[in-house]
Amino acid sequence: MTEEKVIVANNLTRTFGKFTAVDHISFDVRRGEIFGFLGANGAGKTTATKMLTGILSSSGGYATVAGFDIKKHRNRLKKNIGYMSQKFSLYEDLTLKENIRFYGGIYGLSKKETAAKTGEIVERLDLKQIENTLISEIPLGWKQKIAFSVAIIHSPKIVFLDEPTSGVDPITRRQFWNLIYEAAENGITVFVTTHYMDEAEYCDRISMMTEGKIAALGSLHELLTKYNSKSMDEVFIKLAR
Amino acid sequence: MKTFIAFVSKEFKHIFRDRRTLIILFGMPVVLVTLFGFAITTEINNASIAVLDRSHDSYSRKLIDKISASGYFNIKSELQSFNQIEKSFSNGKIKLAVVIGNDFGKHLITGKNAEIQIVTDASDPNTANIISNYLMAVFQNFTTESGVLPPSNLKIDTRMLYNPENRSVFMFVPGVMTVILMLVSAMMTSITIAREKELGTMEILLVSPLRPWVITIGKVVPYLLLSIINAITILLLGLFVFKMPMHGSYLLLFSEIVLFILSSLMLGLLISTMASTQQTAMLGSMMGLMLPTILLSGFIFPISSMPVILQYISHILPAKWFIIIIKSIMLKGTGFKPIAFETGILAFITIVLAVMTIKKFKIRLE
CATH class of the missing domain: 3.40.1710.10 (abc type-2 transporter like domain)
Structure with missing residues (x-):
C-alpha cells in the first residue's frame, strides 16, 4: 500500500501585523496516522490548526488537507474533516440525542443515517440511560467522549483534536486515547494538538513547535535518540532552550 | 436547506428551554404595556x-x-x-x-x-x-x-x-413597541451569538460545512418571527385594551414594523461581531441601544426640548424615526408619502448596519 498523504503543508505562514504566529512550517501527515502536534502554549499550534481547518486564512505558503487546497476549496475541505475543541463544545441546553441529531443535521446526514449513528454512539459508549439527559447534567469525562464521537459523526477523512484532554483526570485520558486508537484503526487520520508531553508516546509521529517554527519532527523513538533524552519532557526542555 | 432547518430548529430549542429568555420574550411586552397603560390615568375627579x-x-x-x-x-x-x-x-x-x-x-x-x-x-x-x-x-x-x-x-x-410639549397619551404604545422590538431583536440576537462564542460552539460551527451566512440567517430568523409576534401582541393590547386609534393601513404599518425589526437585528449582529462574551453583548446592547432608545428616541422625553447635541444623536437612532412613523400611521392615518422620508432614513440605517456587519464578520474570518 502506498502511503497516502492526507495533510501536506509547505512553508505555511501566518502573520498578525508584525507578529509571525506560524513561521514557514512544512510537514505532512499520512493516512491513518495519529499525528501529535506538540508545543507550549502560544507556540502557534492553535493558529496552525485554524488554518488547516479553514477558519483562518494563511498569509503565505500553501497546504492541502484531504486533497483540497485550504485556500481554494475551503467548503469541500470542511465536509471531509471533523473538529473537536478543548471546550468539548456541545450545547448544554440540548439533550445528548438532540446534540447528535443537530451535528448530524449540519453535516448533511439523512434522518436514517443520523438515527443509525445515534444508536451506534449510544451503544458504544454505553449511554442508554442518559440519552435524553441535558448535556449540562452530564459529567465532563463523558462529555469529552461524546464530543469526540460527534466530531467524527460524518466519518471524516481527518479529525482535528485541539487539546482534547485538557482538564480531565489521567484515567479518563487513557480511556479517551482508546477511542482515538479505535478511530485510527477505522482509517480516520487523527491530528491532535496537546501540551502534555507524555501524550506524545501515544502518537505515531510528533511535531514539536516552538515560537512558530517546527523544531523537531519524527517518531517518539527518533526524537529521543536524536536529542539523547529519556522522555519528551527532556526533549522539550532542550528544544525550548 | 436541510442543514438550515436543522440549525433553526436548534435555535428554537434554545429559546424555549431558557425560562429567562421566555419571560423576557413574552412577559415583558404584556407587563410593560399594562404598566404604562394603567399608570397613565385617563380619568380625574376633584x-x-x-x-x-x-x-x-x-x-x-x-x-x-x-x-x-x-x-x-x-x-x-x-x-x-x-x-x-x-x-x-x-x-x-x-x-x-x-x-x-x-x-x-x-x-x-x-x-x-x-x-x-x-x-x-x-x-x-x-x-x-x-x-x-x-x-x-x-x-x-x-x-x-x-x-x-x-x-x-x-x-x-x-x-x-414647565413643559411646553403637549404629549399624547397614545405615545406609550409606539414607545413600548419600539423598546420591546429593540430588546428582542438586537439584544437577544447579540447574546445568542456571543453565547456560541463563549461556549466554543461557534468554532465548531465555523469548521462545519455550514456557510457563515447560513449561521447568521439561522440566528436571525427565529428572532424575526418572535419580534413579529411581539409586535402583534402589543398592537392588540393597545387597540383593544387601551383603545388606541388605528387610522392608517395595516399593511403599511406591518411593513414598517418589519423594516424596524431588520434594523434592530442588524444592530444586534453588529454588536455580536464585537462582543465575545454574553456579558459584553448584554452590556453593549443595554448601554449602547436600550438606554439611548428609551431616553433619546422621544418616547419619554420630547426631542425638541433636548440639548442640541442630544438632538443630533437622536437622529441616528432607528427608534426615533420608527416612533414618528408609527404615530403618523396610527394616529393620523397617513399613507406612505408623508412618511417616505423617515422610512428612507430607516432603510438607509439598516443598509449601513448590514454592510458594517458583513465587513466586520469577514475581517474576523480572515
Whole structure:
C-alpha cells in the first residue's frame, strides 16, 4: 500500500501585523496516522490548526488537507474533516440525542443515517440511560467522549483534536486515547494538538513547535535518540532552550 | 436547506428551554404595556384648581359655578392677581388655574372675543393635558347652555407651564413597541451569538460545512418571527385594551414594523461581531441601544426640548424615526408619502448596519 498523504503543508505562514504566529512550517501527515502536534502554549499550534481547518486564512505558503487546497476549496475541505475543541463544545441546553441529531443535521446526514449513528454512539459508549439527559447534567469525562464521537459523526477523512484532554483526570485520558486508537484503526487520520508531553508516546509521529517554527519532527523513538533524552519532557526542555 | 432547518430548529430549542429568555420574550411586552397603560390615568375627579376672575360679572360667576358643579374640579382658592398663580403652583396646592379675562360678560354679549386662559402644571404633562381637556368640555357646555352665543366667541388660551410639549397619551404604545422590538431583536440576537462564542460552539460551527451566512440567517430568523409576534401582541393590547386609534393601513404599518425589526437585528449582529462574551453583548446592547432608545428616541422625553447635541444623536437612532412613523400611521392615518422620508432614513440605517456587519464578520474570518 502506498502511503497516502492526507495533510501536506509547505512553508505555511501566518502573520498578525508584525507578529509571525506560524513561521514557514512544512510537514505532512499520512493516512491513518495519529499525528501529535506538540508545543507550549502560544507556540502557534492553535493558529496552525485554524488554518488547516479553514477558519483562518494563511498569509503565505500553501497546504492541502484531504486533497483540497485550504485556500481554494475551503467548503469541500470542511465536509471531509471533523473538529473537536478543548471546550468539548456541545450545547448544554440540548439533550445528548438532540446534540447528535443537530451535528448530524449540519453535516448533511439523512434522518436514517443520523438515527443509525445515534444508536451506534449510544451503544458504544454505553449511554442508554442518559440519552435524553441535558448535556449540562452530564459529567465532563463523558462529555469529552461524546464530543469526540460527534466530531467524527460524518466519518471524516481527518479529525482535528485541539487539546482534547485538557482538564480531565489521567484515567479518563487513557480511556479517551482508546477511542482515538479505535478511530485510527477505522482509517480516520487523527491530528491532535496537546501540551502534555507524555501524550506524545501515544502518537505515531510528533511535531514539536516552538515560537512558530517546527523544531523537531519524527517518531517518539527518533526524537529521543536524536536529542539523547529519556522522555519528551527532556526533549522539550532542550528544544525550548 | 436541510442543514438550515436543522440549525433553526436548534435555535428554537434554545429559546424555549431558557425560562429567562421566555419571560423576557413574552412577559415583558404584556407587563410593560399594562404598566404604562394603567399608570397613565385617563380619568380625574376633584382636581384642585384656582380661579382668577378679572371681570366679576354675572357671566363669569356663572362659569365658575358651572366649573365647581361639574364634580371634576375642586376650586381651592379664588385668586386676586396674576402673581398668586405661580405661588399656588409652586407650593403644590393646585394643578391648574383658570383666568377669566376683563369684561368677560360684556364681550360675550357684544360678540367680541371673551377671553379665558388656562394655566396648567405640565411637569406632570399627562394629568395637565387631561384636566384641561375636561375643562374645555365644561366651557363648551357653558356656552351652549347659556344660549347666548355661538361658542366661537369664546377664546380659550391654554398655557402648558414647565413643559411646553403637549404629549399624547397614545405615545406609550409606539414607545413600548419600539423598546420591546429593540430588546428582542438586537439584544437577544447579540447574546445568542456571543453565547456560541463563549461556549466554543461557534468554532465548531465555523469548521462545519455550514456557510457563515447560513449561521447568521439561522440566528436571525427565529428572532424575526418572535419580534413579529411581539409586535402583534402589543398592537392588540393597545387597540383593544387601551383603545388606541388605528387610522392608517395595516399593511403599511406591518411593513414598517418589519423594516424596524431588520434594523434592530442588524444592530444586534453588529454588536455580536464585537462582543465575545454574553456579558459584553448584554452590556453593549443595554448601554449602547436600550438606554439611548428609551431616553433619546422621544418616547419619554420630547426631542425638541433636548440639548442640541442630544438632538443630533437622536437622529441616528432607528427608534426615533420608527416612533414618528408609527404615530403618523396610527394616529393620523397617513399613507406612505408623508412618511417616505423617515422610512428612507430607516432603510438607509439598516443598509449601513448590514454592510458594517458583513465587513466586520469577514475581517474576523480572515
